[in-house]
Amino acid sequence: MTDTAQLSRRPSVLRMADGGIHFDGVKAVDGVTLEVRSGEVLGLIGPNGSGKTSTLNLLSGMLRATSGRIHLDDDDLTRSSMRQRVQRGVVRTFQSGRVFGRLTVAENVEAAALGAGSRRGPARRLRDEILDELNLGAVADTRADSLTAGRIRTTAIARALAAKPRFLLLDEPAAGQNETEAVELITSIRGFARRRDCGVLLVEHDMSVVMGTCDRLHVLDSGRTVVEGEPATVRKDPRVIEIYFGKRH
């Protein structure tokens, strides 16, 4: 009945406990506790300035937490650099993509696979597999700086996948796309994350995009947790309704 492969491997957890950071006295993130489990997609939502990207920066090591701790299973990552976290499998993308513009799409992905320690042959196999999965085959030999904004973001995701993430932190991967495209992209991300048993933290501000694609939602406002739970429950939460739609008169 039970899948022995599933049983033998305990799911991993990336966890931030009571994490916070302040800039010049302003608390951008204030005592947030959240965890991402392998194989699931956790949506991190909230209005602009609510601390979503800062939370992602704390988890990825772009920023160091001024309070709280970050663990990957039993490993304390609180003081680890971004690079050390990538080596542990915590990989992020940037809103702007930050792809290597003068490299082709294929080279962008290959560079990350090589960086993750693959030798040339396996790196190229992984590259082709990922390009195929994200429908980037047609632009594989196109320079990244001549792509559309949407393709640039997809390339950035492909590159992050080549780094063999156990946890993938995505900063608004679907920004600038319409709702259908956004849902399509996130659904495909969800698919490969499941297959690779990879956990995904998805920063997104559009409620309708995350509803059908995330397993759980974590809502932030002014740097604090408002509520966490299943999408259907969260949507009905009066505090969330107030944040998103304003107070009902």
Added chain:
Amino acid sequence: MILEFLISAVGLGALYALLTIGVALLFGVLGLMNFAYGEIILAGAFAMYLFRDQPWLVALLMAIVFAVVVALLSERLAFHPLRNADPVTLMIASFAVSLAIQSLARMTVLPRTRGVAPEDFLAHRVDLLGADVSVLDLLTLALCGTMLVAVAWMMGRTSLGIQLRAAAEDFQMASSLGVRANLVIPSAFVTVGVLAAVGSAVLVARQGAVSADMGLQPMLIGVVGAVLGGMSSLKGAALGGFLLGAATALLESLLPTDLIAFRDAFLFSALIAVLVVRPQGLLSGAKVRVS
């Protein structure tokens, strides 16, 4: 006559392109405007002088060893500790390295200019399709051309090249993706050392002499060629260097004898004209790094 001219013009173009990508490579990867490049060439040239009685190929190999060692030492001792410094600091540090090596050479092994007798085989002239061509011109063309192709292949096709270009574009991003800075940066310096050594072997054969300040001119050619072509792309830099060399050869054969002394004045006037129209260089993209 035409073929003769073409071979010497293309040869000089290839040599200048070689000098130029040596400058552009470090600028691209590290944001390092390396004025000590001339002294890496000096190290190679000194080896050519030191091993002048050995077979030419042995001297060339030793030039590569000397130049690579100096390139790596300058990285270790001067540029490594400044890895996160801004480009201006790096540039000034490279001035210091340049002057230090040059002074050291002048105080110790090269207090004055030393002659290096030209190799017999280089002085020969051969008949090629009816044209009378010097072996030195042919060798310049073959050697520099081979090096350019080799560097293009390394940068374009190999795992190291992909990582080098990724690091050149966004060092922090590449490094956070696990691209090893400690592999990529020294290998860029090794490449520069090899390029400089081949350049120095050709320069020594053409000039027949070695002196402590001989690196200045090729370094300037490299910088000017790189600026002309566009600092942010290796292809552009190589093109800039090539055009500079070919234009030099062209001016030399076209200018009346009493104007040849002013060759560089014509050359650099043309360069200024090009930069007025395209300040970012011929092949550079939108991203321009001024400092």
